[in-house]
Amino acid sequence: MRAYLNMKKLLGLVVLIVLAPVWVRSLNPSLNDEVLGLIVFKADVQDPKGKLSSWNEDEDSPCGWAGLTCNPRSGKVTELNLEGFSLSGRIGKGLLQLQSLRKLSLAKNNLTGRISPSIARVDSLRVIDLSENNLSGSIPEDFFRQCGSLRVISLAKNKFSGKIPDSLSSCSSLAAINFSSNQFSGSFPAGISSLNGLRSLDLSDNLFEGVIPKGIEGLNNLRGINLQKNRFSGQVPDGIGSCLLLRTIDLSENSFSGSLPEAMQKLTLCTFLNLHRNSFSGEVPEWIGEMKSLETLDLSANNFSGQVPRSLGNLQSLKTLNFSANGFSGSLPDSMVQCTNLVALDFSHNLMTGGLPTWIFKSGTKEVSLSERKLGGASAPTNAVQNLQALDLSHNSFSGEIGYALGVLSSLRAVNLSRNSLVGPIPMTIGELKFLDNLDLSQNQLNGSIPLDIGGAISLGELRLEKNNLDGNIPASIENCTSLTTLILSQNRLTGQIPTEIAKLSNLQNVDLSFNNLTGGLPKQLVNIPNLLSFNISHNNLQGELPAGGFFNTISPSSVSGNPSLCGSAVNKSCPAVLPKPIVLNPNSSSDTTPGSLPSNLSHKRIILSISALIAIGAAAVIVVGVIAITVLNLRVRSATSRSAAALTLSAGEDFSRSPTTDNNSGKLVMFSGDPDFSTGAHALLNKDCELGRGGFGAVYRTVLRDGHPVAIKKLTVSSLVKSQEEFEREVKKLGKVRHHNLVALEGYYWTPSLQLLIYEFVSGGSLYKQLHEGSGGNFLSWNERFNIILGTAKSLAYLHQHNITHYNIKSSNVLIDSSGEPKVADFGLARLLPMLDRYVLSSKIQSALGYMAPEFACKTVKITEKCDVYGFGVLVLEVVTGKRPVEYMEDDVVVLCDMVRGALEEGRVEECADGRLQGKFPAEEAIPVMKLGLICTSQVPSNRPDMGEVVNILELIRCPSEDQEELG
Known part of the structure; x- marks a missing residue:
């Protein structure tokens, strides 16, 4: 009955949706077309937050409804903006009734399904924004047939696929196209080249491929083009230089190749040029300096080579410059001292040589990365500016000491000077860097101790000092670095004990103190560090028992190896216990001999047995007795099993079709799912050829019932340990009720006092x-x-x-x-x-x-x-x-x-x-x-x-x- 009612409700809902216009008009014949269309639209969507609760068909006009804007003179709906309303469902045809609609925004919802070609046919529409939904499928070929008034369309962040229809060329008034973050494919849409009024084009994060057509030169009004994250290839056409109004160009993460087209120098209004991760090659031309409006220039991860052009000094508006991961050689041009607005500079992963230019630290630069080059000479100048926030000079050939003026850089958040040849101590002024989050001085030749002032760097999250020549103790002041997650001090010459204060660093995740000369025991409080993932103390001189609890219950043996005096399960070495004095037994002593003493002439034959030795001897005796008992028990079980199995075989000719059956000789058989004849399987119990395997509870055999149904029979070999028949049957019946498609089903059982069988479904795959x-x-x-x-x-x-x-x-x-x-x-x-x-x-x-x-x-x-x-x-x-x-x-x-x-x-x-x-x-x-x-x-x-x-x-x-x-x- 309930199923019938549910079906009836479902049919009613279908009728409501399909016949909504007729139904609504019959309730209120005076309804205008816009109210009707909007009510039909509402019927196609789900509104979990009740955003459309004000949409009431009893109203004469929809102009007071949420998300709607009307023309004050005509009273017609001109704007439908339901952005972020959390709607789901599909976009129905009710919106066709809004013939004066100029803007349609359904962005940031959860709408699904395909889009109807009719949406764009409202002649008055200027803006369509369907971005950030779950719409899918391809765009209908005739979607853009009647879009002469359309100026803006955004389908970004959906699941559209297929090719862009050629009918896009019909939208002659289009000024902005955003088809980004979908699964569109095919070549560059041909219809775009004829859209002379286009100002913004975003096709990024799709599957487009092939070359950019030369016809792009016709887009004279284009201000921004974004083709990032596609599969475009070939050379960038010279025609791009004809788009003189271009401000932003993003061609990153494609497969473009060749050199930069010379015509690009005409783009003097361009402020953003990103060619990251392509296959461009050759030298960067000197004419790059003609693009004087550039604020961001990213040529990273390409195959550029040769010298860095001196004309970069002409780019005085430049804020971000990234030439990393190329093949540039030579040194940075001094002309770049004129780039006074530079904020971020990255020339890492190149083949450049020479010293560190002083102009870098005279500008307002906040981020400098010159890692993995071949720079050398003295370390960073001491007159560095205070604006610097990130400094990466790692993997170079810098030598000398780290200047004490490092502490003047009060805004520093990250310093990486690793893999150089720096010497001398770590400057004490490091503690003055209150905002420092990451400090990496690893793989140098630094000496001296870790400064006590390290605790002043209260924001420190990662400290790496491994592979140096540091000595002395680990300072207890490190407890003030409460944000510390990574502490790597391995392969130094540190001495003393591991400070208890480390246990107060609740955010610690990775600690490596290996290959030092640390001594003493491990603080028990270390078990209280809640987020610890690794703690390597191998190859030191630590001693005593490992902490018990928390992370240390699962610590890897390799993390504690090389400490001969450590004990605990992880090092497979028991800790010494406090034991009483050994008992000395003298088999030749008389009754009046003092206990614990021996005559002097027999002292060389005395036998000393510790308590642990006595316990070991006692345990061995118990094991021997146990083995004998188990052997006798198994012999009894085998004998009883043979007798009971024989009885079962003899009883096979009797009536087993009724379930359960019981008899003093034949035992009791119960099948949970029917009464199959079990007699044909009785021989298998003693047939070695039918044995599938043996486990802790007994052997398993395969047999086939008379009806052809294969089963697996487990013959229990723990009969003397099994409960009474009543308790056995109660537990087995509980297990028989357990049904799950990933569990082997228990189909029945057989009972005698000396033999118990469990009957399971047979699983063929082994x-x-x-x-x-x-x-x-x-x-x-x-x-x-x-x-x-x-x-x-x-x-x-x-x-x-x-x-x-x-x-x-x-x-x-x-x-x-x-x-x-x-x-x-x-x-x-x-x-x-x-x-x-x-x-x-x-x-x-x-x-x-x-x-x-x-x-x-x-x-x-x-x-x-x-x-x-x-x-x-x-x-x-x-x-x-x-x-x-x-x-x-x-x-x-x-x-x-x-x-x-x-x-x-x-x-x-x-x-x-x-x-x-x-x-x-x-x-x-x-x-x-x-x-x-x-x-x-x-x-x-x-x-x-x-x-x-x-x-x-x-x-x-x-x-x-x-x-x-x-x-x-």
Whole structure:
């Protein structure tokens, strides 16, 4: 009945939309056409914020409605401006009723669908702005047929595709075209060349290709042209020099080549010229100085060569100059001292030589980058101006000391003098730079200590001083740099202890103090740094126990290596405990001998046993007894199993069609989804050829029911540990109700006191373990298949945890793959069949696969929760992405997968961990976050691991569908 009512409502809505004009006019026959058209338009959109609530069909005129402007004389609507109204839906034909409309703006909404050719046919329209929506499809060929009055059109930031119609040439009055940030393709629109009145053209961020036609010279009124981020190629036509009114030219990020057209020197009104990232070559001509209005000149990332033209000094309006990443040689011309308005200067990544021009620091320049050139000589002058905010002179050959006048540059925010040959101390005046955010003096020959005044740089976010000759202590005053996120002091000669004050820097993420001479212990307070991602203290002389908690529970062994006196799990060295004096046993002493003493003639034969030794001996004895007990137990189980299986085989001829059946000899069979005849599968229980595998709970066999339905039968081998029949059946029935497409369905069970069978659906594709580690030749899992397996497994565990079921045994051999490639998790919830979650059972039976076991299994005082599944899942994630087993035994080493990936992450080469069989055919933007998620799931502290529901959400966010996805697969 409810479905019928819903269908009825839906049909009513369709009738309302289709017959809206007739319906509205029947309610109010006096409605004028504009009210009618607007009400029909409103019916086609959704208005979640109620912006159109004032649009009421009972009104005689729409002139008081939100977003509308009317002509005061005629009362006709002349402007419809619904920009930013949060509307969704489609643009209907109701707007055709607004015959006096001059401006239509539906920008910054969420409108979808295609645009109708009829929109532009309103003769009075001057402005159409549909930018920043989700409109798609191609523009109809006749869209521009009747647009003689149109002056401005913007379709920017939508999802339009295809070619621009040639009918655009019909819009002879067009002054501004903005088709940017879409997916338009094809060549430069031919119709544009005939639009003599065009003042602004923006085709940026599309898929246009080919050359710019020579006909562009006809655009005599053009003020701005933006072709950025397309696929245009060839040379820029000389005709561009005929567009004498051009103010802005952006041809960046294309494939233009050749030299700059000489006719460009005529563009004396041009203030902005951006040719960044193309393939222009040759020398920059001297006539560039004729473009005297230039304020921004960007020729970066091209193939220009030769000398920097002296005529740049004529560009006295120049504010931003970027010649980086080219092949310029020689030195900067002194004539540039006349560029007194220069704010940003970048000549980095070139082949220039010589010293640092003094004029740079005499102008009002705020940003200077001259990195990776071949400049040399003394360091920066001491008479630098106070306006400078960013200085990058890295990767050059500067020598000498850093001037004390550096502190005079009170506006400095970033200083990079790395990779030079600077000597001497770090000037104490560094503490006077209150706005300094980034200081990089690494890879020089600086000596002396880190100045105590460093704490004065209170805005410091990144401090890099590695690979110098610095000595002395790390100053405690660094605690004042509360914004610090990166502290790299490695490969120096620093001594003393790591100051406790570092622990107060709550924003710290990356710390590297390796390869120094630091001593003492690590402050326990370091565990309180909440955002720490890496902390490298390797190759020092530190001692004592590593801090326990927070980041240090998962610290990589490589980050603490080379400190012989450090102890803790990360260095695989236990810390010495305070023990009582050793007990001295003398087997030859008499009863009156003083305890703990030996006769002098037997002192050389005394036996000393410490408490730990006694404990070890006791543990060994317990293990021996346990092995004997388990052996006896297995013999009993096998005997009982054989008898019960025989009984089941004998009873196969009896009536198993009724479910459940029970008998003192045959046991009880229950099928959850019907009454299939089970008798034909009984022989498989003792048939080795039908065995699929063995796990912690028992062997699994494949058999086929009489109706042809294949099933997998698990014969439990923990019978003596299984609960009573009543409790066993109650738990199995709960598991039988668990249904999820990524879980292996439990279809039934069989019970006798000495034999229990679980009947599962049969999954044909085998286990994930076999596909990862035993696959043949070119048959391996693609990235898409791996990601889907990870996501499906995560969803199944999240489902189990929602139903208060913990798996306890996550590993690749328990993840099966069906014929369509979907993962199905098996063996879930079997621990519920045991009378208690005894750690011996969990570790020796369930968690039989080394490497998946959460660390809390080793601690009797820690409660085992679903976070154990999260840990095992994290290991599984790394196994799937890398194709490596959780623990691999090499000739001279044992490689733990989690530690290997974590170390690679700290060294910035985590992408190398991906399975080599993928041969680079995987999206790094997915693989790297997935591996990081796996590491988070394997945190040593259970509370630091996410819930599986959160894991599913994260994976769905990581998934980045793209056109290349199929190829990567």
